[in-house]
Amino acid sequence: MESGAGKHWTEEEVKALLSVWSEKNIRKQLHGTLRNKGIFIYIAKRLQELGVCRDWKQCRAKYKNLKYEYRTVKYAHNSGDATKSMKFFHELDAILRHEPDTHLAAESGRC
Numbered sequence: 001m002e003s004g005a006g007k008h009w010t011e012e013e014v015k016a017l018l019s020v021w022s023e024k025n026i027r028k029q030l031h032g033t034l035r036n037k038g039i040f041i042y043i044a045k046r047l048q049e050l051g052v053c054r055d056w057k058q059c060r061a062k063y064k065n066l067k068y069e070y071r072t073v074k075y076a077h078n079s080g081d082a083t084k085s086m087k088f089f090h091e092l093d094a095i096l097r098h099e100p101d102t103h104l105a106a107e108s109g110r111c
Contacts, residue, residue: 009054009062011087016050017043017062018091027095036060070096 009017020026020043029039040056040063047054054062070092076084086092 013047013052013054014062014066014088015091016047016052017054017059017066018088018095019050020046021063022091022095030063066092067096 021030026039026043030036033039037056037060040060043059043063044054044056047059066088069086070089073084073086073089074093076082
């Protein structure tokens with residue numbers, strides 16, 4: 001069985017991830033949690049129920065990449081650059097708009 005490692009996420013897979021991510025209990029657990037392996041194991045299990053075969057590490061990496069790209073676009077928009085965009089921006093904005101940007105300072109200061 002192919003693990004999906006290194007395989008690009010399809011649009012349907014990303015939509016499924018966003019659907020699970022948008023659940024209130026998932027958002028609450030992810031917010032402010034640094035050691036979140038257990039949450040991503042659960043997310044991977046939920047995705048499998050939706051027909052998406054990704055392991056927890058892939059889910060975590062995609063989550064981090066989407067969040068980083070969203071924040072980059074959001075920062076550009078706030079700085080007056082409305083030309084920067086990304087797929088799923090509106091979906092991510094619905095999930096992340098109320099989350100404080102305190103993670104930006106913490107992430108940029110890591111070694």
